Amino acid sequence: MQVANKSAVSIHYTLTNSAGVQLDSSIGSQPLEYLHGENTIIPGLEQALTGKKVGDKFNVTIEAANAYGTYQSSMVQIVPRQMFEGVEKLEVGMMFHADVSHGTGMVTITHIDGDNITVDGNHPLAGEDLTFAVEIMGVRPATADELAHGHIHGEGCHH
Numbered sequence: 001m002q003v004a005n006k007s008a009v010s011i012h013y014t015l016t017n018s019a020g021v022q023l024d025s026s027i028g029s030q031p032l033e034y035l036h037g038e039n040t041i042i043p044g045l046e047q048a049l050t051g052k053k054v055g056d057k058f059n060v061t062i063e064a065a066n067a068y069g070t071y072q073s074s075m076v077q078i079v080p081r082q083m084f085e086g087v088e089k090l091e092v093g094m095m096f097h098a099d100v101s102h103g104t105g106m107v108t109i110t111h112i113d114g115d116n117i118t119v120d121g122n123h124p125l126a127g128e129d130l131t132f133a134v135e136i137m138g139v140r141p142a143t144a145d146e147l148a149h150g151h152i153h154g155e156g157c158h159h
């Protein structure tokens with residue numbers, strides 16, 4: 001069968017950025033299994049997978065806007081150190097769950113200037129064009145349970 005909405009799809013993938021640096025890969029571990037059509041993977045990749053079948057291999061380059069989004073400078077802001085009450089030592093690169101001005105998400109500390117802490121709410125891969133090398137390992141209809149939950153139930157995972 002072909003990859004379509006409501007398919008449970010498993011893929012092996014290797015992700016590289018536009019400089020050719022490998023960022024992630026499933027090779028050597030379990031394939032990624034996901035429920036197609038539920039926005040559980042980035043939109044550009046889901047689009048590229050539609051209609052593919054087991055054994056298909058392809059490379060696809062996805063522009064930032066269809067991957068983790070373009071870089072939004074409005075998601076960078078300076079907040080007072082007091083917002084991190086309870087954290088012993090703040091360092092550049094630390095990530096926090098935050099409820100800043102754009103809803104709840106992850107922010108990364110990118111600069112520290114005394115009590116002024118710069119946080120960036122962009123996804124670490126925002127603004128990056130990404131290339132995926134993909135091989136389709138399996139396609140099956142999702143079960144009723146999986147469809148109700150909006151995700152795949154892998155081995156040993158029933159909830």
Ligand code: ZN
Pocket residue numbers: 146149151152153158159
């Ligand atoms: Zn579930």
